[in-house]
Amino acid sequence: MRWRSLVPFSALALLPAAAQSAYTLEQVYAGDTFYDGWEFWGNRDNLTNGATYYVTKGESAGVAYTNEAGNAIIRVDNRSELAPNGLRNSVRMTTARTFDLGRLIVMDALHLPYGCATWPAFWAHAVSWPSGGEIDFFEGVNLQETNQVAMHTVSGCYADNATQATGELTFNNCDHGVDANRGCTFVDPRNGSYGADFAAGGGGVYAAELASDGISVWFFPRADIPADLRSEAATPDPTTWGLPMASYPSTTCNINQYFAPQQLTINIALCGDWAGQPGVFSPTCGMGTCADYVKDPSNFDNAYFEISSIRVFSGGLNTRAATAVAAASGIIGAIGGQASAVSAAERGRTAVGGQGGVAGAVGAAAAAAGLAALALLQRAL
Numbered sequence: 001m002r003w004r005s006l007v008p009f010s011a012l013a014l015l016p017a018a019a020q021s022a023y024t025l026e027q028v029y030a031g032d033t034f035y036d037g038w039e040f041w042g043n044r045d046n047l048t049n050g051a052t053y054y055v056t057k058g059e060s061a062g063v064a065y066t067n068e069a070g071n072a073i074i075r076v077d078n079r080s081e082l083a084p085n086g087l088r089n090s091v092r093m094t095t096a097r098t099f100d101l102g103r104l105i106v107m108d109a110l111h112l113p114y115g116c117a118t119w120p121a122f123w124a125h126a127v128s129w130p131s132g133g134e135i136d137f138f139e140g141v142n143l144q145e146t147n148q149v150a151m152h153t154v155s156g157c158y159a160d161n162a163t164q165a166t167g168e169l170t171f172n173n174c175d176h177g178v179d180a181n182r183g184c185t186f187v188d189p190r191n192g193s194y195g196a197d198f199a200a201g202g203g204g205v206y207a208a209e210l211a212s213d214g215i216s217v218w219f220f221p222r223a224d225i226p227a228d229l230r231s232e233a234a235t236p237d238p239t240t241w242g243l244p245m246a247s248y249p250s251t252t253c254n255i256n257q258y259f260a261p262q263q264l265t266i267n268i269a270l271c272g273d274w275a276g277q278p279g280v281f282s283p284t285c286g287m288g289t290c291a292d293y294v295k296d297p298s299n300f301d302n303a304y305f306e307i308s309s310i311r312v313f314s315g316g317l318n319t320r321a322a323t324a325v326a327a328a329s330g331i332i333g334a335i336g337g338q339a340s341a342v343s344a345a346e347r348g349r350t351a352v353g354g355q356g357g358v359a360g361a362v363g364a365a366a367a368a369a370g371l372a373a374l375a376l377l378q379r380a381l
């Protein structure tokens with residue numbers, strides 16, 4: 001706490017407003033323009049050995065469209081009878097752009113895909129995998145009842161079971177090379193976080209904060225969505241939301257080091273390396289094989305996302321640049337003089353190609369000093 005008295009006056013003047021509601025809307029995927037800015041896979045599932053053909057954008061009319069309510073429907077084909085070992089049409093779509101640290105990613109959905117053979121996810125990953133990391137915000141297989149959140153990285157990134165979260169940490173090592181790429185995983189205890197119960201509750205919101213001091217994921221059932229996520233105009237403040245379901249602090253996983261800027265992906269795989277394994281498929285889905293199950297289209301009536309929006313907010317205080325400032329100037333630098341913090345802030349911005357979240361938004365060198373001090377202050381507290 002004693003660090004407070006050391007913050008320069010110019011920083012104090014800037015802190016209160018910026019610290020409480022820094023996030024502002026940067027990108028919206030919704031309605032008729034939902035599909036703008038996404039690339040479609042256009043090949044069979046050559047990544048997880050699944051029984052899907054992922055359509056091109058030109059082929060997507062029957063499986064990726066906007067419904068009468070204005071929501072995006074992203075689904076598995078439930079019309080075509082398949083020949084043995086046939087591939088069922090589905091979607092794997094990825095944002096053309098990336099989002100760096102300092103972002104809040106919010107998906108509002110009314111329905112998530114579920115059912116035997118089905119393996120859907122809404123997730124983020126670096127262009128270069130696994131070196132740039134992967135974060136799965138929502139993922140499930142077969143008749144799994146609740147959501148799980150996982151991260152996959154190169155060696156050396158861990159979840160910490162001492163971190164407070166409402167989910168249960170079932171595996172703490174994020175290294176993709178350990179235990180067949182299981183990933184550091186939190187399981188949501190709430191039935192409403194996935195499957196038929198999710199839809200019955202009117203769906204809800206998944207929100208993920210990508211910050212240099214930690215990655216956190218919340219799930220809010222429709223009835224419990226915070227006011228600052230219900231209004232388009234609001235500036236969401238995750239510090240008011242209560243504990244996240246999953247939380248990965250930078251103390252046990254250096255987020256700057258393990259996570260590069262992330263693309264978002266929505267996909268629905270069928271069978272393959274996870275859902276289709278006999279030990280995973282059979283216990284809940286019966287005696288046949290997953291490949292046989294895929295032939296009948298009526299098995300996929302519930303294999304769809306209905307998404308009212310995906311919104312990305314920028315302006316989070318714990319950006320890659322803010323941490324670069326902290327690392328470059330050190331706490332001694334901040335105490336010793338603002339000048340070094342300012343120049344470090346400038347260097348930090350340059351280092352991320354001028355993106356500079358908060359520093360860029362506020363603009364002035366004085367603000368950079370204040371934010372640098374804030375970043376240090378938050379670490380000290």
Ligand SMILES: *[C@@H]1O[C@H](CO)[C@@H](O)[C@H](O)[C@H]1NC(C)=O
Pocket residue numbers: 041042043046047
């Ligand atoms: C998998 O499919 C994608 C998309 O068509 C293609 O770019 C990639 O080269 C394929 N990878 C392999 C290993 O075949």
Ligand SMILES: *[C@@H]1O[C@H](CO)[C@@H](O)[C@H](O)[C@H]1NC(C)=O
Pocket residue numbers: 161168169170171172
């Ligand atoms: C984390 O702690 C919980 C509660 O004690 C326990 O059930 C769980 O197995 C632990 N997870 C790991 C990965 O150790």
Ligand SMILES: *[C@@H]1O[C@H](CO)[C@@H](O)[C@H](O)[C@H]1NC(C)=O
Pocket residue numbers: 145189190191
């Ligand atoms: C979740 O659903 C399962 C199966 O319907 C049920 O057995 C279980 O009691 C439910 N759990 C909660 C917390 O409601």
Ligand SMILES: *[C@@H]1O[C@H](CO)[C@@H](O)[C@H](O)[C@H]1NC(C)=O
Pocket residue numbers: 078079298300301302303304
């Ligand atoms: C496919 O599933 C949807 C519900 O997701 C349903 O409305 C539709 O009738 C199904 N199509 C066929 C051909 O059964």
